[in-house]
Amino acid sequence: VRPRIVTLLSDFGTADAYAGLMKGVVLSICPEARVVDLSHEVPPQNVTAGALLLRSTVRFFPPGTIHVAVVDPGVGGERKPILVQAGGATFVGPDNGLLHPAASERGINRIVALTKGEYHLPRVSRTFHGRDIFAPVAGHLARGVAAEDFGPVLSEMKTLPLATASRDANGVVGEVVHVDRFGNRPFRA
Amino acid sequence: VRPRIVTLLSDFGTADAYAGLMKGVVLSICPEARVVDLSHEVPPQNVTAGALLLRSTVRFFPPGTIHVAVVDPGVGGERKPILVQAGGATFVGPDNGLLHPAASERGINRIVALTKGEYHLPRVSRTFHGRDIFAPVAGHLARGVAAEDFGPVLSEMKTLPLATASRDANGVVGEVVHVDRFGNRPFRA
């Protein structure tokens, strides 16, 4: 069995240890997991920016990769923690639209609510589900726990309204959602 | 034998290659080690900030983890390079208080001065013990060298005065030692 890759995407930055300790949680449960940072520099609580970054990246990882994404302004509220299986990848994070563009592009196979407490840390806070729910679920997935074991299957997940572009007589009309450090606009409408 | 995890914490930033080359040193000695960044964005030479970050993180890593921490304004001076075994974890770094809050919280089992030159790089600089002493010691620990082999056991290590808080008729009085990027004060007094 080849080691499972677990990617991490968040708006945590790297000045705090939030990203680092999520790796500790994953590796405590599955020491063989390969943890890879996508980015922790998503603008704080910007779900759309995180969703686009995730969507643009997933296709370059091998089948079986587990993608944990945490941009979660509604943590502790009513939004559900979920996992989504889509086209060979598994996404883990909040059901706030963050996972939808990446998952729907690959074809959603199964959505599961993360309700089973035995796969979470013993004490779940109201402010850090990345550490307390998403990282341990990723660790258990990496160990081979089946998606259905984490909770009930859901029939739908939250979508994310993304800017669209149109062409008129004067050119292209859309919304700039991201400019990279070289001045490129890879997601330009 | 499962691969040993080596975490790195420093004030080196990531614009220079100091953090990256410490990983090279660890992996040169123990290619199977799993190196994980906690953070390299500790404010330069702020031992207290590094100590609090380390203390808040260690509990999320599995037993046997080796934590290398380098915030070291006194490098090249009289402070000793040490390792500390505490509650299943091993800490490696300067004896300037940086390791004490994390180690004492877990219960200190053994303190060792890193005096044996055969476990350091061949040429030890006066300015970069992270590369020349702490990273190679971590690599040798990951390979299974016993703590006592690195030098003489010490009876004490430097402690760090941390802010405490008190409650009076008007509320809580203390010192803010850290504010995260979301505006939380996880270590607030």
Next chain:
Amino acid sequence: VRPRIVTLLSDFGTADAYAGLMKGVVLSICPEARVVDLSHEVPPQNVTAGALLLRSTVRFFPPGTIHVAVVDPGVGGERKPILVQAGGATFVGPDNGLLHPAASERGINRIVALTKGEYHLPRVSRTFHGRDIFAPVAGHLARGVAAEDFGPVLSEMKTLPLATASRDANGVVGEVVHVDRFGNRPFRA
């Protein structure tokens, strides 16, 4: 066979996912590779800064390490994608001088033009050879493909004019090419 280490150096920053998805490409081809970030904070398109950072770091990695470096203002133009074998290390990147100081310091053994399309991603863009050529070549090298299989051997590579220093009656005259976050000038002339 011990796992091959692949280091990454670039000017991509970490706010975008460019560095993260290069890891996905490497791991898709060679899941056992150990990917290590040197730095992604080279000042944008500053080939000299990247070359000096690479040169200062390589000696701390074990023999057999593959170093991918991407600071590539001429991407999509006439500069060649190359690999260079030098003193037990293999360098992969653009032939714009970036690799030369590190490779020449170790003694250049072989230079190969990366022309064989079967070792690139199926669709090669004009703007991101890091993802489309350099990362997949590193993955195939990590899997054991021989250097000569990637394309024709070249007789020379581009060099980089580096500042030199001289001493006169008034002191030392040179050019400051880098100042680290502690105010040190490790590469000072």
